[in-house]
Each structure stands twice: as structure tokens, then as C-alpha cells.
Amino acid sequence: MSPDKIALIVCAGMALLLSWHNILKLADDWRTLPAYSHGILVPFVVLLLIYLDRDRLSKLKDSPSHWWVALTGTGILCLLLGTWSGLDFIRQISILFLVAGIVSGYWGMTTLRALRFPILYLLFMIPLPYIVFNAIALPLQRIAAQGASAILTGIQIPVYREGNIINLPHISLGVVQACSGIQSIVYLLAISVLLKRLGNLQGPAGLLFALSAIPIAVVANMMRIAGAGILGSLNPDLAEGFFHLFSGWVVFIFALLTLMIEIRLLRRFRSIPDAA
Secondary structure, X not given: OOHHHHHHHHHHHXXXXXXXXXXXXXXXXXXXXXXXXXXXXXXXXXXXXXXXXXXXXXXXXXXXXXXXXXXXXXXXXXHHHHHHHOOHHHHHHHHHHHHHHHHHHHOOHHHHHHOXXXXXXXHHHOOOOHHHHXXXXXXXXXXXXXXXXXXXXXXXXXXXXXXXXXEOOOOEEXXXXXXXXXXXXXXXXXXXXXXXXXXXOOHHHHXXXXXXXXXXXXXXXXXXXXXXXXXXXXXXXXXOHHHHHHHHHHHHHHHHXXXXXXXXXXXXXXXXXXXX
């Protein structure tokens, strides 16, 4: 084994030790933050993507690159800065740099470029900074309340909205952060980006498809809240508990099916062959 690879293995081991508490914090975020409960699945999706691409990767002519020093160093710097500043996002983003450093040092830059999508996909397992998350969730709450009120009004159910509170004849619905729809946006965006990759959608069409997850999730969330309002108008108990949770899953599945139908139509329109 060459001295460079020995140095790489030593640095990778040290980086793993330094990252141990960071990894535990990330796992705790997956357990406690509903919007990122899917995070535990992301590494397995990344491994699946690499497995599906194994034939092409095995044919690459590559050699270890000294860029691993800069990439690994950047990862360790992010880890230290995030730890000292208390900014979890910076600390957790170090994982991407460390993985990139190991790939470039052991295989090479050609392999790293071939794996750029799986490595960048790891971003979906990292929670956004709270200030960014809240800045997105707050307007989404207002949009969800307005949209749900418009749907209920359109089907002749009397509604009086006060900010994010939807007042109905027998019940009032508060559109809190958990009902903002940001959780569905994160889930569907991760799925749409993955489908874009597997469906081999390139260029503007691929970008638009991936981003279409956002309006689909927003509209689906409006429908979910309006559905709770309809149930609550019939029986206030139906707007809570099992029916509330069940309606959330139904609407999410509807949004997912919408994405799948959309990509099939795009692939048929562009005559793109099925991906392996």
C-alpha cells in the first residue's frame, strides 16, 4: 500500500472519530424532527444509487488524487467551526467533504465526479438551519391557511379566517408549523430529485420536474387542511386523531402519485428510454 493511501486511511480514521458525536446528533435529528425522519433512509438510497451504477464505475480509469487533502481538510474545518459555533448545519455538512475526500484520495477525481450526485444527495439527510427552516415554514402556514379557506369557501362551507386560524361553524383549525406543509415539501423534493436521476431527465425539463414537488406539496397540504375542515364541520372529533393522521397519508400518496404520473408523461413526451 502506498504512503498516500496509508495517510488517507489514518486521516479518514481520525475524521471518523472527530465526527462520531456529529453522526450521533444527526441520528437524533432524524428521530426527533418529523420533517427529517426520512434522513435515516438517505444513506441507503445513496448506496443503492452507487450499486445501480457499479458497471460504469468499475470501467473508469482513475488514480488517487492529492485533492483529498484539501477536501478532507475542508471537512474537518467545517466540523470544528460548526462545533465551536454551535451551528449544527455547518458541522453536519462536513460529512459531504469528508466522503468526497476519501473518494478522491482512494480512487480519484474521475470517480468523485461520477459520484457527485449520490454524494450531494446526502444533503437531504441534513436538517436546514432553524432560522432558514422557520423562514420557510412561516409563510407556508399563511399560504396553507389561505388556500384551505378558499377551497372550503368554494364548496359552500362558511369560513372566517383570522391569520392562520380557520374558523368553521363547529370547529376552529389552527395552521401551526407542523401543518405548514414543509415536511411534505422536504419529502417530495427528495423523492422528485431521486426520480429525476432514475428517470434520466436532463436539462430544464429535469429541473422543472424536481422543483414541481414544491407546488404539488403546497396544494396537497391545502387539500389536507380543507379535508380536516370538511370532517370537522360534520363532526369535530373527526378532525383530530386517527382521521387527521390518515388524511395526511392519503394526501401525501396523492402527491406522490402525481409526481410519478408527471415523470411518466415527461418521459413519454421526450421519448426517453426506461432507466435501468
